[in-house]
Amino acid sequence: MTCAASRPCYFFILICFVLRKLPMKRFVLSAMVVVLMGSWQIASAGDVVGKVTLKGTPPPEKPIAFDDTCSALHPTVTTTRHYVVGKDNGLANVFVYISKGLEGKKFTPPSKVVEIDQEGCMFHPYMAGVMVGQVVRFKNSDPLMHNIHALPMVDGNQEFNFAEPSQGDVNDTKWTASITKPEVLVKIKCEVHAWMFCYVGVQDNPYFAVTDKDGQFKIPDLPGGDYTLTAYHLKATAKPGVSRQITVGTGPVTADFTLEVPAPK
C-alpha cells in the first residue's frame, strides 16, 4: 500500500500538526487516538484471493500442426490452450482485475520485469498481466527464428512487429515504447509460426492477477475500500468479463467466480 494513495494518511499528518500545540497529557491521549485511526487505515489493505471454476464441458482443444523444425522440439502432441482446466474444475488463464474503485489514483509501475518467452515454438506464459510502464521482456529461447507481433486495439497503443532471429535474443524496450494505455487484452503472435499466440492484460494499477493452473489467484495489498472485481476469460466470458463487488478491510477477501462454457451455436 502506498501512503500517497490513502486520504486518511493526510488527515493523520494534519492532526499531528495541530495536536503538537495542546498540553502534554491531552496531546498524548489525542495522539494515541489518531495513531490508532491511522493504523487502522494503513492496516486495512488486504489480499484478494479466490478461485475461478468452470462449469460445463469445454470443447476439445485442437492439436497443433507444427512444421518440421518445431515438430523436433515437440515429440508429444501439443494442443491449443483455450480452456486449461485443473484440479476441481479450476480454470487457468483468467485475467482478474479491478475494473472500478481505483479511478483517479496514480501508481508507480512495479520494477519486476515480466518475461514472455518463445520456447518450443510456443509463447510462455499464454496469459500475462502488466502495468502500464512496466517492462515486458520478449525472449527467444528457441534455436530458430521467431517474431513478435502485438495487435493492440485501444487508441494510443501502437501495433508493432519485430524479429528475434537468434536463440538468446531479448528485447526490453519495444513494449513500453508502444503500449502506453490500459487494455484488456493485447494479443501477441508470431508471424513465422501461425499457431503461436498469447495475451497480455494491461492495467494502470498493480492490482490484477492471472489464475494459475488450478484457477487460483491472489491480488495482494489492495487498499481498503469498495471495488468491482472482474474476471475475464477469452472464451468463457464476454468482454469486459464477469464482475462482482468486494469490500476490502483489514483482512483477506475471498472472491470466487464460476464461469460457464457457452452453449454451442
Add this chain to the structure above:
Amino acid sequence: MGFESHPTGRWIVTIYRGLCALLSVVNSKIVDNVGLKRHAVLTACMTFVLVWMGGLVTSNRAGLSVPDWPNTYGYNMFFFPPSKWIGGIFFEHSHRLVASAVGLLTLILALWLFGRKSRPVLRWGGIVLILAGLCLCLKFPAHDKENICLSVLGLGSLAASFVWPASEPSPRWLRVLGVSAVAAVVAQGVLGGLRVTELDARIGIFHATLAQLFLVLVSAIALSQTEFWRGLPVQAETDRRRLRFFFVAATCLVLGQLVLGATMRHQHAGLAIRDFPAAYGRIWPNTSPAAVLSYNQNRMEDSGDNPITAFQIELQMAHRIVAIAILLAVSLGAWRACHYLGRRHPLARLAFLWFGLVLTQALLGAATIWTGKSADVATAHVACGALCLVTGGLASFVSFRMLAAPVAQCGAAQKTELPSLLASSSITH
C-alpha cells in the same frame, strides 16, 4: 433511351462507350515475333505463379513473417540463407523473390515491345547501373556483393543494347500496355513492402486487387502476340446481341467479387461463416452482438486470427450472393454465345471455358469452407479466381476484335474518339 436518361444509366453508357473506343484500337496489325511471344507468355505464366504464391502467403498467415523490407531479416533479400527459410518465412520470402523475377521479366517485355527504340534506354541504363555499382563500392565497401551485382547487371544491359532488341516497335497501344505493366509491377512491389512496414491490412487489399489486374494486363499483351489473335477475323460480325457488353459486365462482376474476396482474406479472421450452403444453420445468419459473441466463444482457433465481426459475416454473405450472380451471368453469356454465334465460334469456346472455370471456382469456394479454410484449397480458390478474371478479360478483348458494334449504339463514340486514337497508333505494324 429511358436507361440513358437516368444519371446512373448515363454513367454506365459513357464508360461503356469509352471502353468500346479503347478496345477498338486493338485491331491494328502486329508483326510476328516468336521470341517476344514466348517471353510475353512466360511473363504471364510467371505472374500467375506469383499470384498463386501470394495466395499461399495469406492462406498460411505468413504476410508479416518477414518484418522488414526491402531487406529480409537484415540481409539483402537475394542473399538470405536458405537454411533460414522456415515456417511462414518460406512463403513470404519466396514470394518476394518471384516478384523480383516477374518485375525483371516485365521490364524486359516492355523494352522488347519498344523494339529498337529501347536500345538507348538500355544503353544509358546500363551505364548508370555500372557507375552506381562502382560508386557504392567505394562508399559502402561492406556491401560489396550487392554493388558488384549492380555493376554486372549494368554491364549485361550495356552489352545487350548493342544487339537487342532487333525488332520493330510494336503498335502504340501495345507499348502503352507495356509501360503500364512496368508501372503496375513497381507499384505492386511498393504496396507489398508498405503492407509489411506500415502494418496496415488495407494495403494488402489493394495489393491483392492490383495483382489480379496486372495479371490481366500481361495476359492481354501475351495474347496479342499469338497466332490465335492474329488469326481472328477483325470485326467480321456485328454484335447484334450485345455479347461484348455481356463479357465486359460479367468481367467487372468477377473483378468486384475478387475485391470482396481480398477484403475478406485481409481481415485475418479466418472463416467468418463455418458452414455451407447454410450460414450458421440458417439461410441468413444471425449477426446480433450476442450471436457474434457466441460464434467467437465457440470457435477453437489454432492460430492468432482476429475475432469474427458482424461486418465479416455480411461480407462473406455478399461474396456468396455475387458468386451466384456470376454463375448466372457467365452461364447466360455462354448460352448466348453458343446460340447466336455457334458452338465452334472462338467466343463461344472461350465462354464455355469461362463457365467451366467459374463452376470450378464455386466448388473451390465451398470446399474452402468445408475444409475449414485449408491453406491449399483456399489458395487454389484464389488462383482459380485469377484465371476467371483473366478469361473474362481476354474474352472481352477478343469480342471487341471480332464483333463490330451495331452502328446505332457505338457509332457516336467511335466517330469522336476513335479517329484521334487511331491517328496516334502505328496501325501499319
